[in-house]
Amino acid sequence: MTAPKTLYDKIWDAHVAHQDDDGTCLLYIDRHLVHEVTSPQAFEGLRMSGRKVHSPDKTIAVPDHNVPTTLDRTEGEVKNEESRIQLEALDKNARDFGVHYYPVDDVRQGVVHIVGPEQGWTLPGMTVVCGDSHTATHGAFGSLAHGIGTSEVEHVLATQTLIQAKSKNMKVEITGKLMPGVTPKDVTMAVIAQTGTAGGTGHVIEYCGQVIRDMSMEGRMTVCNMAIEGGARAGLIAPDETTYKYVKGRPHAPKGEQWDMALEWWKTLFTDEGAHFDQVLVLKGEDIVPTVTWGTSPEDALPITATVPFPSDFEGGKVDAAKRSLDYMGLEAGMKLTDIQIDTVFIGSCTNGRIEDFRAAADILRGKKIKDGMRAMVVPGSGLVRLQAEAEGLDKVFLDAGFEWRLAGCSMCLAMNPDKLEPGERSASTSNRNFEGRQGRESRTHLVSPAMAAAAAITGHLTDVRDMI
Amino acid sequence: MDKFNKLTGIAAPMPLVNIDTDMIIPKLFLKTIKRSGLGKNLFDEMRYNEDGSENPDFVLNKPAYRETAILVAGDNFGCGSSREHAPWAIKDFGITCVISTSFADIFFSNCFKNGILPIVLPQEQVDILMKDAQKGANARMSVDLEAQEITTSDGDVINFNVDAFKKQCLLEGLDDIGLTMQKADSISKFETMSASDRPWV
Numbered sequence: 272m273t274a275p276k277t278l279y280d281k282i283w284d285a286h287v288a289h290q291d292d293d294g295t296c297l298l299y300i301d302r303h304l305v306h307e308v309t310s311p312q313a314f315e316g317l318r319m320s321g322r323k324v325h326s327p328d329k330t331i332a333v334p335d336h337n338v339p340t341t342l343d344r345t346e347g348e349v350k351n352e353e354s355r356i357q358l359e360a361l362d363k364n365a366r367d368f369g370v371h372y373y374p375v376d377d378v379r380q381g382v383v384h385i386v387g388p389e390q391g392w393t394l395p396g397m398t399v400v401c402g403d404s405h406t407a408t409h410g411a412f413g414s415l416a417h418g419i420g421t422s423e424v425e426h427v428l429a430t431q432t433l434i435q436a437k438s439k440n441m442k443v444e445i446t447g448k449l450m451p452g453v454t455p456k457d458v459t460m461a462v463i464a465q466t467g468t469a470g471g472t473g474h475v476i477e478y479c480g481q482v483i484r485d486m487s488m489e490g491r492m493t494v495c496n497m498a499i500e501g502g503a504r505a506g507l508i509a510p511d512e513t514t515y516k517y518v519k520g521r522p523h524a525p526k527g528e529q530w531d532m533a534l535e536w537w538k539t540l541f542t543d544e545g546a547h548f549d550q551v552l553v554l555k556g557e558d559i560v561p562t563v564t565w566g567t568s569p570e571d572a573l574p575i576t577a578t579v580p581f582p583s584d585f586e587g588g589k590v591d592a593a594k595r596s597l598d599y600m601g602l603e604a605g606m607k608l609t610d611i612q613i614d615t616v617f618i619g620s621c622t623n624g625r626i627e628d629f630r631a632a633a634d635i636l637r638g639k640k641i642k643d644g645m646r647a648m649v650v651p652g653s654g655l656v657r658l659q660a661e662a663e664g665l666d667k668v669f670l671d672a673g674f675e676w677r678l679a680g681c682s683m684c685l686a687m688n689p690d691k692l693e694p695g696e697r698s699a700s701t702s703n704r705n706f707e708g709r710q711g712r713e714s715r716t717h718l719v720s721p722a723m724a725a726a727a728a729i730t731g732h733l734t735d736v737r738d739m740i
Numbered sequence: 741m742d743k744f745n746k747l748t749g750i751a752a753p754m755p756l757v758n759i760d761t762d763m764i765i766p767k768l769f770l771k772t773i774k775r776s777g778l779g780k781n782l783f784d785e786m787r788y789n790e791d792g793s794e795n796p797d798f799v800l801n802k803p804a805y806r807e808t809a810i811l812v813a814g815d816n817f818g819c820g821s822s823r824e825h826a827p828w829a830i831k832d833f834g835i836t837c838v839i840s841t842s843f844a845d846i847f848f849s850n851c852f853k854n855g856i857l858p859i860v861l862p863q864e865q866v867d868i869l870m871k872d873a874q875k876g877a878n879a880r881m882s883v884d885l886e887a888q889e890i891t892t893s894d895g896d897v898i899n900f901n902v903d904a905f906k907k908q909c910l911l912e913g914l915d916d917i918g919l920t921m922q923k924a925d926s927i928s929k930f931e932t933m934s935a936s937d938r939p940w941v
């Protein structure tokens with residue numbers, strides 16, 4: 272009998288195309304997602320050396336980071352010159368090399384990590400890479416998905432493989448169930464608050480437990496999306512009925528006989544009883560409460576009921592880091608998190624730009640108005656999410672409440688397009704990074720769930736959404 | 741990647757120590773979508789005056805050195821960031837060999853990935869080559885990678901060491917991608933197997 276394997280071991284083993292004596296492997300890549308920021312030099316490298324894209328059929332290109340999300344975006348040209356050049360380069364490269372492409376004016380365009388699963392490109396048991404750290408999102412399907420650098424993008428384009436050494440296994444189990452008002456975003460932030468941003472370094476995390484089993488695919492994608500913020504190479508969730516149901520019928524999902532064949536294999540993709548994990552973390556679902564960040568690292572996450580910490584609460588290098596964070600964020604140690612005033616609310620990104628996120632936010636906003644002077648925007652993760660939300664009348668809820676209803680893109684998740692914070696402005700944001708300058712120079716970001724973002728938009732300060740349901 | 745075997749060309753002296761990647765290619769030029777075209781900004785801050793005109797005192801601007809192919813540089817060349825723009829700029833200018841007493845690690849390995857040969861020699865030998873390079877257009881040095889020999893303009897020969905594997909890669913023009921492509925058989929075997937096991941992929 273073979274030794275028990277983890278889910279990660281199984282996917283890894285199924286993709287080793289070559290192994291060197293020192294254990295370094297050539298890992299075969301099933302899906303390569305490409306966006307405009309990290310790919311231009313890779314395509315140029317191919318041109319310079321006269322190489323082709325090895326498998327254009329497994330390569331999917333979508334512009335997202337630089338695209339404007341205003342309704343008039345297809346009329347004017349992109350004003351920022353560097354953004355425009357990157358978008359034009361992707362357009363040319365995608366067409367020249369014949370890869371699958373969803374241009375800005377295609378209704379299916381959106382954030383690459385939302386488009387991939389939506390179109391059925393991401394399937395259980397696959398290896399998925401993209402020149403972007405949040406590729407971890409696709410792990411929700413039980414596919415091994417991680418970010419790569421530009422020289423690796425070129426390597427995958429040219430060979431459909433990646434030179435890789437195997438990571439360690441880590442298990443994160445969330446038992447029991449979540450209380451009302453607590454969402455997948457809170458779960459993933461609570462995990463990072465426990466592990467720290469380096470806790471997962473060198474590991475691939477498998478999330479499991481009843482809370483994960485009960486989650487929708489949207490929720491699982493939110494959880495895996497932030498695996499990288501815990502330092503992990505990737506996050507994984509074993510596929511189950513929820514997964515198959517989501518995948519079935521998507522444009523690029525297998526059909527007919529191939530579906531049956533795929534399903535049979537997918538059902539073997541779970542961690543065997545007794546398989547070894549190098550690290551294990553167990554959280555009780557009932558203990559998790561709505562979570563927000565106060566500092567400039569995703570690990571600076573606390574329950575909304577807490578107060579802003581004192582630097583002296585920390586040890587070692589974290590003391591100075593906390594001082595610096597407080598200073599940058601303009602916060603007083605000891606103040607209640609619910610007293611933090613917000614001037615901008617952003618709902619969107621590959622963390623929380625899916626239909627379920629919008630439903631959760633709309634449930635809080637229905638019949639209410641956002642605070643006077645508040646700037647609030649909802650940016651769908653894809654054109655199809657936008658259409659779905661409109662079909663459900665969610666756009667009306669947002670517009671009536673005073674939100675802007677935008678076109679798909681990364682938008683205010685990062686300051687690479689016109690949606691930015693001004694220096695000193697403070698947001699409640701459903702994105703995944705609160706780094707210094709992430710949403711604009713001297714911007715201040717508090718990471719929250721969509722429901723919590725909606726609550727903050729109404730009251731004008733960070734708010735415990737459980738008081739509103 | 742371009743192959744590197746024999747090179748005969750003008751060598752320029754840059755005795756400055758600790759030439760870092762910011763001096764090689766300032767941050768300002770990193771926003772490009774290309775890796776070609778950086779040669780005109782190689783050593784930008786030393787090479788150009790504030791008004792954009794050339795600084796006539798900078799070695800690569802002197803008539804004798806405009807066609808430089810080899811750089812003889814001071815200790816610890818290429819320190820600083822890991823940006824691959826530094827070797828891209830050097831290569832784009834037309835320099836494919838850099839000689840020094842030592843190099844920063846990442847820069848050193850980035851050179852090999854981009855078809856540039858970095859040569860480490862003891863101080864006395866670098867001194868000899870530095871002097872030779874100061875002869876301007878008369879300083880046509882030859883570098884023979886196969887034989888691991890540098891021949892000065894006077895015909896003196898200096899031997900150098902190079903990692904056998906890296907040497908092979910340069911001689912055959914193999915970068916990481918090229919190396920992986922040598923395993924094309926394994927890859928296509930895998931693809932055949934996967935096409936029957938997992939035809940939906």
Ligand code: SF4
Pocket residue numbers: 335336382383384403405620621622680681684685702703
């Ligand atoms: S939405 Fe944000 S995190 Fe996601 S791909 Fe875009 S910029 Fe990156």
